Every structure is written in C-alpha cells, then in structure tokens.
Amino acid sequence: MCKKLIWVGVLFGIFLLSLYAGGSGETAKQGPSMAAKPEVWSEVVAAAQKEGKVVVYATTSRITLAAENFTKKTGIKADAHRLSEVELIERLNKEAASGITAADVVLIEDYPSMMETLVKPGYLVNYIPPSAREGVPKEYQTPLVFAFVNRIFGYNTEKYPKDPFQSIWDFTLPEWKGRVMIRDLVITGEHQNAFTELIRRSDELEKEYQRRFGKPLEKTEKNAGYEFMKRLVQNDIILMKSDTTIAESVGKRGQADPPVGFFYVFSKHRDIPKKNLALAYSPNIKPFIGYYYGMYLQLTGKAKNPNAAKVLADYLISPEGYKPWSDEMGFYSANTKVPPYPDDKPWSWWKEHLWTYDPTYAAEHRGEVLDAWIKYVQKK
Known part of the structure; x- marks a missing residue:
C-alpha cells in the first residue's frame, strides 16, 4: 500500500511539475x-x-x-x-x-x-x-x-488521561516507534505545504530540540526541518489515506498501546460522542499545536x-x-x-497557537520536501 501511494503521488507530482515548468518562482498573483x-x-x-x-x-x-x-x-x-x-x-x-x-x-x-x-x-x-x-x-x-481549517495532534484519553506530549520532537522518540499515524504527504498537498514551513522555520525547531532535551541537535540532514522529517518517518511512521481512519484508530477504546495522530483535521472530533471515541487534541506541544x-x-x-x-x-x-x-x-x-x-475555542485562539505556511516558500520548495519524504519512506 505504501509503495502504491508513493507511485500515485509521483505521477501526480510529475503532472504538477509539468504545469509549473517555465514559471519564474515568483509569488502567484490572483488572476482575473x-x-x-x-x-x-x-x-x-x-x-x-x-x-x-x-x-x-x-x-x-x-x-x-x-x-x-x-x-x-x-x-x-x-x-x-x-x-x-x-x-x-x-x-x-x-x-x-x-x-x-x-x-x-x-x-x-x-x-x-x-x-x-x-x-x-x-x-x-x-x-x-x-x-x-x-x-x-x-x-x-x-x-x-x-x-x-485546522489540523492537530491527537491522543487516546483512555490510555493517557493527560496530554503525553511536550514537544513535536517527542514523536521521534523510541516510545512512539510504530505508533504515529499521518496521512501520507504523497496524497496530501496541504501536508506538503505544512512541512515546507518546518523547513523554513528550521531554526525554531532546532531551538525547540535544545529546550526539550537540554542538548544541541546532532544533524545528519542540512537543517533541523529535514532532520525532524527524517527521524519522524524512520520512527516507523504509519502512513494513512484518511483523516477519519486516523481519528477512529487513535480514539478506539480498549487498546493497550493506541496510536497517536499527527496532523489530522480537528473536525473529526465531532464524531467523538457518536462513535464513543476516547480522543483529545494535544494543547501543550511546542513550538506549535498543529497548522491551519x-x-x-x-x-x-x-x-x-x-x-x-x-x-x-x-x-x-x-x-x-x-x-x-x-x-x-x-x-x-x-x-x-x-x-x-x-463548544470550540474561537478562531483567534487557534490562530495564535497554530502555524501556517508561507505560500511563496511553499510553492518553491514543496517539490523538494516531497522528494525528501519519498526518499525517507523508501529507506524506513
């Protein structure tokens, strides 16, 4: 399934690149x-x-x-x-x-x-x-x-009565190996855009690593953004096709070691009462609690x-x-x-706690991010 998703994404990526070809890389302006x-x-x-x-x-x-x-x-x-x-x-x-x-x-x-x-x-x-x-x-x-629209990090409240995360780097720790679910970047354009922001603001990620672990980040990639992405994928990340499936899998009751959700849409929490899910978003993650x-x-x-x-x-x-x-x-x-x-927080609160992406930077660098993602997935 993973290889199939990658191949579909590669084909679509080639299609988009053919459309981008000949562009100057400058900011897209609204058309007529x-x-x-x-x-x-x-x-x-x-x-x-x-x-x-x-x-x-x-x-x-x-x-x-x-x-x-x-x-x-x-x-x-x-x-x-x-x-x-x-x-x-x-x-x-x-x-x-x-x-x-x-x-x-x-x-x-x-x-x-x-x-x-x-x-x-x-x-x-x-x-x-x-x-x-x-x-x-x-x-x-x-x-x-x-x-x-906001995308957040989620966890199982039956297993964890309190938020188990302090930092985005926690998702790369051994204790979460094989338990982090994310919708595959290959089929999720907004994830590609969001990860370009992690690259653009890699200095902030590097400072967050220092804050969380009390030591400098040892990089094997060119910056902390790519280092994070590599470690996340190689922590045996679980690639998914649906935010609905992620929310249901994370929130299902009776699990000894439930998965956690990475960057899924918060709107899926509307199903908590109907589906009897033990599910909550993580409000304590630094330096951001999701993206919009x-x-x-x-x-x-x-x-x-x-x-x-x-x-x-x-x-x-x-x-x-x-x-x-x-x-x-x-x-x-x-x-x-x-x-x-x-029953939700106002948009002003979310906007303050979430990251979003720079559209110009995303347009110029999302191809590089997707290439890196595919490379990391193939090696995990």
Missing part, C-alpha cells in the same frame, strides 16, 4: 476576477433562476447538505461533488485541458497548487459576492477565503451557469448557507457574521 463592474443583484438572481442549475466541486463532505439546502431555498438545482484535494485539482486540470467545464463553483484547498495550476491560466476566477463584501475582511477576499490553512471559494472561468454560481457563492458565504459547517468544531468561517461554534 468576475464582476469587475457593478452588478444589480436582483438581476443576477433572476438570471440564475433561468439557468436553473449549478454544479459545485468541494473537498468537504458537508457540501452535499449545503447544496440540498440551497436547492430548497432557491429552487435552483445544486449538484455537489465531494473530492479529495488531489482529485479535485487533477480533475479541474484535466477538464480544462480537454475544453470541458463541468463545475461552476469550487471549494478548494492547497493554495500554491490552486494559484499556479488553476488561477494563473484562468481556469478559476475570484468572485466577491454581497455576503463576502459585507462580512469577510478585505485581506481574505482575494482570493476569497470560505473558511479556515484556508479553503477558498472560486468560480470557474467558463462557468456554464455563471449567475447561479454567483448566487450559490453568496449563499455559501452567508450565515444561513454556512450552517452545515457552523454547528461543529474544526471549521472557522472567514465571514465575521457567522457565530463561532460554542
């Missing part, structure tokens, strides 16, 4: 925006009703309920397709290369890939609907952020139903349209008018 001139919203809605349908691709399963709610409210049939981040980007690129435009609206992760392979060529365009203009801060409007990234709302450049796409975009950003995500933890709307989930 839809509705550069003023719109009469009532006319947009009327035109959307005539179109009568809209197709949305998304990396979140809750898009299905949102689409159903939209159809009930507007009478416009919304057809929702849930895809993984890699599947979504690959499908959009293949459709564009074939001259096909199947989707009208896209909820997409992986900012560097989105900008380089989809926005720059004009396959996706930014659109700021009325709900976003009214509630989303300007710094999150171009490209338009739909929500922020944006999920972006974009329209396709040649949408077949452009007005229905605009109306759906406006609906999804609104508090009403966002309800499928707002009643559980782990999703944080960019719209300040959407109230936070009461």
Whole structure:
C-alpha cells in the first residue's frame, strides 16, 4: 500500500511539475476576477433562476447538505461533488485541458497548487459576492477565503488521561516507534505545504530540540526541518489515506498501546460522542499545536451557469448557507457574521497557537520536501 501511494503521488507530482515548468518562482498573483463592474443583484438572481442549475466541486463532505439546502431555498438545482484535494485539482486540470467545464463553483484547498495550476491560466476566477463584501475582511477576499481549517495532534484519553506530549520532537522518540499515524504527504498537498514551513522555520525547531532535551541537535540532514522529517518517518511512521481512519484508530477504546495522530483535521472530533471515541487534541506541544490553512471559494472561468454560481457563492458565504459547517468544531468561517461554534475555542485562539505556511516558500520548495519524504519512506 505504501509503495502504491508513493507511485500515485509521483505521477501526480510529475503532472504538477509539468504545469509549473517555465514559471519564474515568483509569488502567484490572483488572476482575473468576475464582476469587475457593478452588478444589480436582483438581476443576477433572476438570471440564475433561468439557468436553473449549478454544479459545485468541494473537498468537504458537508457540501452535499449545503447544496440540498440551497436547492430548497432557491429552487435552483445544486449538484455537489465531494473530492479529495488531489482529485479535485487533477480533475479541474484535466477538464480544462480537454475544453470541458463541468463545475461552476469550487471549494478548494492547497493554495500554491490552486494559484499556479488553476488561477494563473484562468481556469478559476475570484468572485466577491454581497455576503463576502459585507462580512469577510478585505485581506481574505482575494482570493476569497470560505473558511479556515485546522489540523492537530491527537491522543487516546483512555490510555493517557493527560496530554503525553511536550514537544513535536517527542514523536521521534523510541516510545512512539510504530505508533504515529499521518496521512501520507504523497496524497496530501496541504501536508506538503505544512512541512515546507518546518523547513523554513528550521531554526525554531532546532531551538525547540535544545529546550526539550537540554542538548544541541546532532544533524545528519542540512537543517533541523529535514532532520525532524527524517527521524519522524524512520520512527516507523504509519502512513494513512484518511483523516477519519486516523481519528477512529487513535480514539478506539480498549487498546493497550493506541496510536497517536499527527496532523489530522480537528473536525473529526465531532464524531467523538457518536462513535464513543476516547480522543483529545494535544494543547501543550511546542513550538506549535498543529497548522491551519484556508479553503477558498472560486468560480470557474467558463462557468456554464455563471449567475447561479454567483448566487450559490453568496449563499455559501452567508450565515444561513454556512450552517452545515457552523454547528461543529474544526471549521472557522472567514465571514465575521457567522457565530463561532460554542463548544470550540474561537478562531483567534487557534490562530495564535497554530502555524501556517508561507505560500511563496511553499510553492518553491514543496517539490523538494516531497522528494525528501519519498526518499525517507523508501529507506524506513
């Protein structure tokens, strides 16, 4: 299974590199925006009703309920397709290369890939609907952020009543050998981006090693970021395909030596009561307790139903349209008018305790990180 995942990732990596080739490595800029001139919203809605349908691709399963709610409210049939981040980007690129435009609206992760392979060529365009203009801060409007997502470290509370971790370096210790689960970087673009940040901020990781163990880090790699990644993988890391499986495996009751979760989405904790999981996130890890990234709302450049796409975009950003995500933890709307989930910490707290990645650095270095990851996995 591990080799199969690596091979799939290598093929997709070659595909992306072919798209990146010829670029200058400079920061990706937002491509053309839809509705550069003023719109009469009532006319947009009327035109959307005539179109009568809209197709949305998304990396979140809750898009299905949102689409159903939209159809009930507007009478416009919304057809929702849930895809993984890699599947979504690959499908959009293949459709564009074939001259096909199947989707009208896209909820997409992986900012560097989105900008380089989809926005720059004009396959996706930014659109700021009325709900976003009214509630989303300007710094999150171009490209338009739909929500922020956090990934955390998790452990089994039945085995460990208290957080067993102090430092990110703890995951490389012998006591956790063969017990750390992570979604494979080969199939997870956001993990690739996150690990570039560990490389970019390797000095901080080196200082954290000194703090945790009271001695300097002895490196066999060029910096502490790569050293950490190598030690993590070679500690017999368990490569997974699904965050859901990670959360369930970590939180399953009755285990003598349960695994621990590395960088899985916090939203999976919504299943704790339903699945009777003994699961919690680790709030004490230094120098960060996980990472976050944006999920972006974009329209396709040649949408077949452009007005229905605009109306759906406006609906999804609104508090009403966002309800499928707002009643559980782990999703944080960019719209300040959407109230936070009461049983979760506010986004301001998470943002302070999480790392995110530098998009320019990630775009330039994620290929190197993925190459190193594959090399370490093959040698473990």
